[in-house]
Each structure stands twice: as structure tokens, then as C-alpha cells.
Amino acid sequence: MGYHCAMSTVPPPRRLAREERTIAEMIAMYCRGHHGQAGARDPGGPCPDCAELMAYASLRLEECRYGAEKPTCAKCTTHCYKPAMRECVREVMRYSGPRMLKRHPVLAVAHLVDGRKTPGDEG
Numbered sequence: 001m002g003y004h005c006a007m008s009t010v011p012p013p014r015r016l017a018r019e020e021r022t023i024a025e026m027i028a029m030y031c032r033g034h035h036g037q038a039g040a041r042d043p044g045g046p047c048p049d050c051a052e053l054m055a056y057a058s059l060r061l062e063e064c065r066y067g068a069e070k071p072t073c074a075k076c077t078t079h080c081y082k083p084a085m086r087e088c089v090r091e092v093m094r095y096s097g098p099r100m101l102k103r104h105p106v107l108a109v110a111h112l113v114d115g116r117k118t119p120g121d122e123g
């Protein structure tokens, strides 16, 4: 009776698609710089390791039903990222983040991974 359960709140698909695309580009960029896309299955795609990280990240993105309403992952009760994967994504963001900021809402994606405010804020 007028009570809104969090389960019924589905994030707008468009927003999810944008964030998924953003993180995919960030991972591809990181792979170009670090792995040379070695053993990539698709031309221009990431190496198998990064492809795995990408698949994992987009899966987490889809399953994160808190969407825009969630606080930050630090406070989130659902642990989307396994610690190891989380470290990988943070590493990717450290590298690709500043390069992506011009074109993409990278902070929106960073929000999904970590509750930090802005890069370089701790100093």
C-alpha cells in the first residue's frame, strides 16, 4: 500500500548502459597501456584478463539494483566487488580515470566501485 520496496526500483537502463560503456572503455584503455592487448580475441579489444574484469564489472553493474539511490559502496550492504576485482578496477580507474574525465561521467562509475569523493582528494 504505497510502500516502495528497493527491489522494485530499477535503475534507468540508459544510465546503466552508459556506465557499462564507460568502464569498458576504461579497461580497454588500461589494457592498451599495460598489456598491449596481448592475446585479444577481438581487434581493439582487451586481453583475456582484462576481458574477464570487464565482464565482471558489467555484471556487477547490472546486478547493482540500488542504482542512483544507493549511498556509496563503502556503506552498501551488498558487496558487489570481490576485493581482488575491486583492486583491479581501482587500478584501471587510477590510470584511465583522468584520461576519461573529459568525455565520460567516470565519477559515476567510480561511485560504484568506491566511495571516494574525487581523485587526488587525499593528500
Ligand SMILES: [Zn+2]
Pocket: 030, 031, 032, 034, 035, 036, 037, 038, 046, 047, 048, 049, 050, 051
Ligand atoms: Zn589487459
